[in-house]
Amino acid sequence: MSTWNIWSVPVAIIALFIIAPVAAIFYSAFLGDTSLWPHLFSTVLPRYTFNTLILMVGVGFLSFIFGISSAWVVTRYNFPFKFLFEWALLLPAAVPAYIIAYTYTDIFEYAGPFQEMLRYIFGWSNANDYWFPNIRSMGGAILVMSSVLYPYIYLLTRASFLTIPVSFYQTSQIHGQNIFWLVALPLARPGIVAGLALVLMETISDFGTVDYFALETLTLGVFNVWMGMNSLSGAAQISSVLFIIVVILLTMEYLARRKQRFYEKSSGQNNLEEEDISNLKKLFCFIICFVPILLGFIIPVSVLANFVFQGFAVIKFQEIFNTTISSIILALAGSTFVMIVSLLMIVVSTYKSNTFQKTLIFIASCGYAFPGTILAVGIIVFVGWLNNNIYFHFSYFVGGFLVLIFAYTTRFLAVGNGAIRSGIIRVHPNLMDANKTMGIGFFTGIKKLIIPLIYTNI
Numbered sequence: 001m002s003t004w005n006i007w008s009v010p011v012a013i014i015a016l017f018i019i020a021p022v023a024a025i026f027y028s029a030f031l032g033d034t035s036l037w038p039h040l041f042s043t044v045l046p047r048y049t050f051n052t053l054i055l056m057v058g059v060g061f062l063s064f065i066f067g068i069s070s071a072w073v074v075t076r077y078n079f080p081f082k083f084l085f086e087w088a089l090l091l092p093a094a095v096p097a098y099i100i101a102y103t104y105t106d107i108f109e110y111a112g113p114f115q116e117m118l119r120y121i122f123g124w125s126n127a128n129d130y131w132f133p134n135i136r137s138m139g140g141a142i143l144v145m146s147s148v149l150y151p152y153i154y155l156l157t158r159a160s161f162l163t164i165p166v167s168f169y170q171t172s173q174i175h176g177q178n179i180f181w182l183v184a185l186p187l188a189r190p191g192i193v194a195g196l197a198l199v200l201m202e203t204i205s206d207f208g209t210v211d212y213f214a215l216e217t218l219t220l221g222v223f224n225v226w227m228g229m230n231s232l233s234g235a236a237q238i239s240s241v242l243f244i245i246v247v248i249l250l251t252m253e254y255l256a257r258r259k260q261r262f263y264e265k266s267s268g269q270n271n272l273e274e275e276d277i278s279n280l281k282k283l284f285c286f287i288i289c290f291v292p293i294l295l296g297f298i299i300p301v302s303v304l305a306n307f308v309f310q311g312f313a314v315i316k317f318q319e320i321f322n323t324t325i326s327s328i329i330l331a332l333a334g335s336t337f338v339m340i341v342s343l344l345m346i347v348v349s350t351y352k353s354n355t356f357q358k359t360l361i362f363i364a365s366c367g368y369a370f371p372g373t374i375l376a377v378g379i380i381v382f383v384g385w386l387n388n389n390i391y392f393h394f395s396y397f398v399g400g401f402l403v404l405i406f407a408y409t410t411r412f413l414a415v416g417n418g419a420i421r422s423g424i425i426r427v428h429p430n431l432m433d434a435n436k437t438m439g440i441g442f443f444t445g446i447k448k449l450i451i452p453l454i455y456t457n458i
Contacts, residue, residue, distance in 0.1 A: 007352040007442060011345055015360040018410050021378035022243070022367055028381065029236035036225065036234045048221040049241075051138070052204055055217060058142035059149060059203045060196055066146060066292045067153025067195060072180060073289060075161040078274040079282035085289040086158075092296025093151040098208025100144045100296065103303040105212070108135040136213045145209055147296035149202055152415075153195035156422055159456045160191030163426060190425050191457075194418030197250060201368040201414060204242050218242050219371050232377065239374045246369035250362070333401075334408035339458060341409055342416025347446055350424055351432055361417075368414040379407045423457030424450065 004012075073079070074086050108114050115132055124130050133139065164187045172179045185192075210217045218238055226235035277285070349361045367375060383403055386392075394402065427450060435445040451458070 003354060005352055007348045008354070008357050011348045011353070012357050012360055014341060015345065015357075015364040017406075018364040018367065018413060019360065020382045021375060021407075021410050022363070022370070023378075024381040024385075025236050025243075025370065025374060025378040026240055028233055028377075029240045031233075033231060033233050034237070036229065036231060037237065040221075040225075040234075040238075044216065044221060045238075048216055048218045048238075051215055052217040052219075052242075052245075054138060055141060055145075055210070055215065056200050056203050058138070059145045060200055062142060062146035063150040063153055063199045064192075064196060066150035068157055068185075068192065069288050070150075070292060071154045071158040071161060072184065073285040075158055076180075076184075076275055077277050077281070077285050079277065079285040081286065081289075085293070088293055088297075089154050089289060090151045091293060092148045095148050095297060095300050096208065097145050097148050097202075097206055098212060099304070100148055100300045101141070101209045101212050103300040104135050104140065104144050106303060107299070108132075138215060141209055141213045141215055143295070145203060145206065147292065149199045150292055150296070152198040152202070153192060156191035156195040156419055156457075157188050159419070160188035160422055162456055163423065163454075164188065191419075191422035194422045197246075198368065198415055198418060200249065201246055201366075204245065205369060205371045207371055207373070222371055222374060226374075235374060236377075239370050242371075243366060243369045246366055247363075250366065330401075330404065330408075334405055334412070337405055338409050338412050338416045339420075342413060342420045343446075343451070343458065345413075346417055346420040346424055347450060351429070352442070365414045365417045367410045368412065370411075372411065375411055376407060379403065379410065419457045420454065423454030427453050 070085070070089050074082055074089070106112055110127060110132075118124065118130070118132070122130070161184055164184060168183050168187065169179050172183045177183070204217070205219060207219050207223060209215075210220050211223070218241060222235045222238045222242075225231050225238060345361050345364070349358050353361070370378070383406070392399065431449055432442075432445055435442075435449065440448075
């Protein structure tokens with residue numbers, strides 16, 4: 001068992017900094033007014049919890065289907081536009097869930113173009129003449145959220161499929177076994193579960209979609225208690241319930257797979273050859289990839305583009321350009337910092353940490369479960385306390401930029417950690433031991449051995 005060392009100490013300190021805003025939320029939750037809890041328990045909290053669980057199950061299942069099916073066909077088969085789909089399947093992740101909720105409501109509501117077309121074709125005169133599913137419902141929320149969240153599962157699952165040793169596939173084929181069900185799916189489980197965990201955390205922390213669709217979930221309850229009852233401590237208490245649910249789910253999954261390891265035992269070419277298939281199967285693969293992109297990107301972006309052209313005269317291009325540049329800079333800085341911290345944390349957790357340090361790193365990955373606004377409050381509370389005790393002399397711009405990067409790291413560390421962990425779990429620990437016997441330092445081993453082996457996951 002590794003003890004405290006020059007690598008684990010800094011990582012533990014970083015983890016504590018990331019956990020601090022979460023601790024600030026729990027601090028405000030349990031030291032605040034708890035008189036609301038009996039009222040919440042007897043009225044809305046059971047309904048909030050039940051609706052949240054239903055939404056998680058529905059979004060998780062549909063995202064699972066979209067993500068895994070598309071990841072497998074673009075990895076395994078050769079069909080038209082495959083290379084386009086490989087990156088286009090990520091595009092729905094750029095569309096916020098609440099935006100797609102607005103656009104789908106605009107299209108499918110009673111006064112929308114789709115139902116108008118149906119009434120025109122079939123001669124219906126009003127809503128009493130036919131039945132049409134209500135888009136602003138639990139089913140509608142599951143559809144729109146799955147359409148933009150499945151890329152989490154697609155990205156990590158495809159990375160897992162690409163890095164599975166080809167010898168495993170070949171062995172399965174020799175014995176006439178199905179390589180998808182018996183090889184690819186079980187071996188990609190760490191990546192699949194990491195993506196699914198991100199989808200579930202994104203689902204339970206979503207506010208815009210559930211608010212617009214009037215679904216009473218825990219996240220909506222957070223803002224109702226905060227804004228409606230003017231109780232930040234009550235909102236923090238409900239947010240803590242969300243956090244605990246996520247920790248329980250992640251812990252159960254970790255315990256289920258902690259002893260599973262899959263290593264390549266042979267050398268040689270490691271890319272699974274694409275399979276040529278019939279025209280009918282090519283069409284089927286095309287549909288599997290096209291449907292998620294249609295639902296999550298093409299339809300909402302088409303509606304938004306129509307709005308843009310209708311209001312073209314009032315567009316202020318300079319403001320849009322400046323905002324776009326700011327967004328890109330923040331995205332690049334935030335994602336780069338998140339991945340550096342994730343790489344450092346997971347590598348040190350794997351090779352240089354004891355149980356306590358691993359627990360800290362695990363807890364630091366759970367900030368994604370909080371609604372962004374509540375987490376922002378925790379960030380401000382912690383940074384304010386830190387500044388009162390250790391005064392930092394920064395300009396508003398630099399200080400704001402650094403605090404925002406810190407907030408991004410706290411919020412999105414789960415994304416980076418999930419990707420890195422699903423890759424490093426297949427790197428045999430003997431490789432790092434071999435480095436030691438050759439006198440190669442830990443940092444050099446990370447740079448020349450670990451990073452190239454998990455490059456796809458990074």
